[in-house]
Amino acid sequence: MSDTHFFHKDLLGMNDFAPRPFNSVEEMNQEIIKNWNDRVGENDTVYHLGDIALYFIRPERASNEAVFQVLKELHGHLVLIKGNHDSRSLFKYLSAHNYEWGGKSKFEFHDVxxxxxxxxxxxxxxxxxxxxxxxxxxxxxxxxxxxxxxxxxxxxxxxxxxxxxxxxxxxxxxxxxxxxxxxxxxxxxxxxxxxxxx
Structure with a gap:
């Protein structure tokens, strides 16, 4: 799995780059979460190969917290590989707020x-x-x-x-x-x- 682009409002609609026919980022986010959880068990491992979200607001902590809340809704252990739109700040935030899920950490991190x-x-x-x-x-x-x-x-x-x-x-x-x-x-x-x- 890659390029979920949670919160990325510029992708909404039928653009040429990555069409996403949703009326809002909330609708898009919920559709991804629902379809993810319908397919992934609580203790499955999912490799996410980058570009988790595009949500750059101030303060930066608020952006990181919003992305963290979405990721907490997803089933499974998440192995996160950094994409070009994933900030080091987000990975640091997720690392600082990592928690146990089914006997191991919810998140695992890889830069490359x-x-x-x-x-x-x-x-x-x-x-x-x-x-x-x-x-x-x-x-x-x-x-x-x-x-x-x-x-x-x-x-x-x-x-x-x-x-x-x-x-x-x-x-x-x-x-x-x-x-x-x-x-x-x-x-x-x-x-x-x-x-x-x-």
Missing amino acids: GKLIKLNHRQLIMSHYPISLGIVNQIINLHGHIHHYSVNARENINVGIDTPEKDYLDYKIPFGAPFSERDIERMIDQKKIDFAKRR
């Missing part, structure tokens, strides 16, 4: 990315797409580019408005994080798609 192994693959999770070149069993899950797709089979955009969800033959509600099954399907289908292009 995180590497995990899943189903005999290495997944490099980052906010920005990474150019890996030709590799075997290494996939970059990323966000940042909204409704665009990197023209490489090793890169999977897992942002909230990714076009790569078209590789799924079922619908993912807006704001609901992708499951391991969804990610595997996107990886496999993009590989098939690229094999057809040869």
